[in-house]
Amino acid sequence: MAAKKDPQELTVEQKLKALYQLQTMLSKIDDIKTLRGELPLEVQDLEDDVAGLSTRISNIQAEISGLKSDIISKRADIETAKASIGKYKEQQDNVRNNREYDFLSKEIEFQTLEVELGEKKIREFTAKQQEKEAEAEKNRKALDEREQDLDVKKGELNEIIAETKQEEERLRDKAKDLETRIELRLLQSFKRIRKNSRNGLGIVYVQRDACGGCFNKIPPQRQLDIRSRKKIIVCEYCGRIMVDPELAGVTIESKEEPKERPSRRRKSAAASTAAAPPPAVPEAEL
Secondary structure, eight states: OOOOOOGGGSOHHHHHHHHHHHHHHHHHHHHHHHHHTTHHHHHHHHHHHHHHHHHHHHHHHHHHHHHHHHHHHHHHHHHHHHHHHHHHHHHHTTOSSHHHHHHHHHHHHHHHHHHHHHHHHHHHHHHHHHHHHHHHHHHHHHHHHHHHHHHHHHHHHHHHHHHHHHHHHHHHHHHHHHHTTSOHHHHHHHHHHHHHSTTOOSEEEOBTTBOTTTOOBOOHHHHHHHHHTSSOEEOTTTOOEEEOTTTTTOOOOOOOOOOOOOOHHHHHHHHHHHHSOOOOOOOOOO
16 A cells, blocks of 8 residues: 655645545535434433533432421420520529529520520421422422433434444544645644534535635636646635635536527528529530
8 A cells, every 4th residue: 555645745736636525524424413403402402401400409409408407406406495494494493582583584584585486497497498399399300301301312313323323434534534634734724614614615616607605706817726726725705715626526517609500691692603504605616
């Protein structure tokens, strides 16, 4: 097998030919992607939804756990306050003066308020817990629906990928091989043009005296330059690289020139000549 030429050593014509072949491979890959339609995007959106809902449910569960801990803590505080109330009431039975009695009464009143406040907080935490549990359940149902939709869409996508996988891999391998035959700067320019073009075409051939990408007319002299294949020429309107149809392997039907029809005058003259009798030959003198 002959060694591959260095891309720098290739002629402009060889570079253009390799570039057009690469465009052909990439366009076929684009067609395969088009066949898949919006399925990859739909699968990605559903995966994002599933991930988002899972995270939301985890956050809600963390909040519910926090609320449960707060309820347990408040119940413990209430039990402590009730124990203090019982202790202070016992002490009231053994006070020696009104001052001690008033002090214990205030403590009992304070601890009673603590109990009431704790019970109020427990009611609030319980209501919030129920609200969060309902929210979590709603998100779980939405998650189940999204996961079912995701399974269906993934199945459809995998089926299409299975049908086109071998062809796409073959085209990608061929495209990679072609890329090694194109100098890096030209390849990068081509990829940039292709990325910015709506139809993914970075190189096009001249069609009916116009650019095959944007269909703007090309001056005759510029067409001659393109056909000469001496330098890389881009469309001054859309920036795509241009080649002549022959290099692209496209056969353009040549228009046959109509044969010139004889004019009526010429036809009439010919008819008159044919109808006139031959000139008389003079008789030889006797």
